[in-house]
Amino acid sequence: MHPPHNPFENAMAQLDLAAKLRNFDDSFIDSLREPNRDIRVSIKVKMDNGGTEIFEGYRVEYNNSLGPYKGGIRYHPKTEINEVKALAFWMTLKCAVVGIPMGGGKGGITVEPKNLSKSELERLSRGWVESLSDVLGPYKDIPAPDINTTPEIMAWMADEFAKISGDKTLATFTGKPMAKGGSEGRNEATGLGGFYVLETLRKEIGLPEKCEVAIQGFGNVGSNAAKIFIDHGHKVTAVSDSQSGIYNPNGLDIKKVLEFKKNTGTLLNFSKENPECKNITNEELLELPCDILIPAAFENVITGSNADKIQARAILELANGPVTPEADEILFKKNIPVIPDILANAGGVTVSYFEWEQNLKGEHWTPEQIFEKLRPIMETASSEIFNKAKDVNTSLRMGAFIVALERIQRKKLSSI
Numbered sequence: 543m544h545p546p547h548n549p550f551e552n553a554m555a556q557l558d559l560a561a562k563l564r565n566f567d568d569s570f571i572d573s574l575r576e577p578n579r580d581i582r583v584s585i586k587v588k589m590d591n592g593g594t595e596i597f598e599g600y601r602v603e604y605n606n607s608l609g610p611y612k613g614g615i616r617y618h619p620k621t622e623i624n625e626v627k628a629l630a631f632w633m634t635l636k637c638a639v640v641g642i643p644m645g646g647g648k649g650g651i652t653v654e655p656k657n658l659s660k661s662e663l664e665r666l667s668r669g670w671v672e673s674l675s676d677v678l679g680p681y682k683d684i685p686a687p688d689i690n691t692t693p694e695i696m697a698w699m700a701d702e703f704a705k706i707s708g709d710k711t712l713a714t715f716t717g718k719p720m721a722k723g724g725s726e727g728r729n730e731a732t733g734l735g736g737f738y739v740l741e742t743l744r745k746e747i748g749l750p751e752k753c754e755v756a757i758q759g760f761g762n763v764g765s766n767a768a769k770i771f772i773d774h775g776h777k778v779t780a781v782s783d784s785q786s787g788i789y790n791p792n793g794l795d796i797k798k799v800l801e802f803k804k805n806t807g808t809l810l811n812f813s814k815e816n817p818e819c820k821n822i823t824n825e826e827l828l829e830l831p832c833d834i835l836i837p838a839a840f841e842n843v844i845t846g847s848n849a850d851k852i853q854a855r856a857i858l859e860l861a862n863g864p865v866t867p868e869a870d871e872i873l874f875k876k877n878i879p880v881i882p883d884i885l886a887n888a889g890g891v892t893v894s895y896f897e898w899e900q901n902l903k904g905e906h907w908t909p910e911q912i913f914e915k916l917r918p919i920m921e922t923a924s925s926e927i928f929n930k931a932k933d934v935n936t937s938l939r940m941g942a943f944i945v946a947l948e949r950i951q952r953k954k955l956s957s958i
């Protein structure tokens with residue numbers, strides 16, 4: 543028996559749908575049904591109590607037709623190989639959507655990082671690099687942050703890789719802190735990219751100039767998206783983390799929420815101190831009436847069971863894989879556009895690519911330079927996908943799949 547909503551099965555169901563809509567070469571589609579390489583390692587970590595624990599780690603190198611494998615590393619107790627494979631597949635398409643010369647990869651460790659001390663976390667992160675150093679490199683495979691992995695973790699990893707390989711470019715890991723070769727704008731890149739996408743498509747999908755926004759997940763992506771949408775005049779009415787959600791129909795004071803989360807580590811008691819807000823569950827958040835619903839936490843949160851209850855006018859997927867194929871079908875029939883992950887959250891990998899380029903050239907680009915480069919990439923990709931979906935009379939997700947698959951197929955054919 544497999545778990546419900548195996549993310550890799552979902553990803554392959556999406557691939558099948560896209561393959562039916564366009565006349566792709568069968569052998570090309572088949573070549574995307576499994577990754578080029580899926581590597582599993584046992585990482586032995588010395589714990590603070592003197593004992594040793596073994597953690598399971600992964601790197602999936604899905605496809606490198608367009609360039610070196612690129613994709614984040616996730617630390618989570620539920621991370622397993624099917625999740626990492628799905629995420630690596632989506633990375634392959636995501637890089638193609640924004641037209642950057644990178645392929646798709648993803649990594650992870652099955653671990654609850656909250657249970658580790660900082661030094662244990664550092665040894666685990668260095669251990670992941672040691673186990674996988676053979677396959678990593680600035681022209682081979684370039685990891686980045688994802689859920690529960692931070693710029694500090696990227697700095698440990700980049701340092702470990704430099705020690706083992708002698709490569710001093712720092713270009714093998716992106717999402718590093720500024721002082722360790724990171725790029726301006728990387729922290730907010732995913733949220734900002736999503737905002738540019740929304741702005742490009744807003745009128746086309748019938749949203750008002752000022753929107754009410756509900757955001758699930760208040761980590762790197764969700765909290766930055768909240769700030770950016772508010773800075774541009776929209777109203778964020780709800781946010782949530784793994785333990786709780788908060789809702790204020792008049793709009794949340796996001797600075798206050800951020801401060802509270804920073805001090806207490808949770809949103810749980812925010813409403814007690816701020817009675818204008820009410821506590822809601824993650825499930826309730828997804829079903830709130832609003833203009834834009836932004837899932838920014840995990841995959842499979844909008845499924846066949848709750849898609850019918852969604853009241854948002856549009857969904858902007860900043861998380862990877864939050865809407866299952868069954869839910870997609872229901873939402874399409876309900877005329878609720880889903881702006882798909884491989885477009886909506888591609889700002890993150892785009893600025894990671896800028897970081898890689900700066901490291902290799904020994905340059906430092908200003909925030910203005912980064913945003914000036916990011917914006918047209920996101921706008922062009924959004925318009926191309928909107929037009930493709932319209933031409934083929936399909937969803938935005940299928941529009942994005944077709945654009946990406948056509949690019950990868952073209953590159954494959956031209957290199958034969």
Ligand code: NAD
Binds near residue numbers: 759760785839862
């Ligand atoms: P993060 O670790 O910074 O934050 C994750 C957030 O999700 C936290 O606020 C956590 O409390 C919350 N969360 C955990 N379990 C939850 C649950 N069951 N319900 C609701 N919220 C829950 O991670 P992140 O980097 O912000 O990544 C979030 C999503 O965005 C992931 O799907 C990731 O793959 C995707 N993404 C991230 C980037 C990036 O640059 N970091 C880029 C593209 C896509």
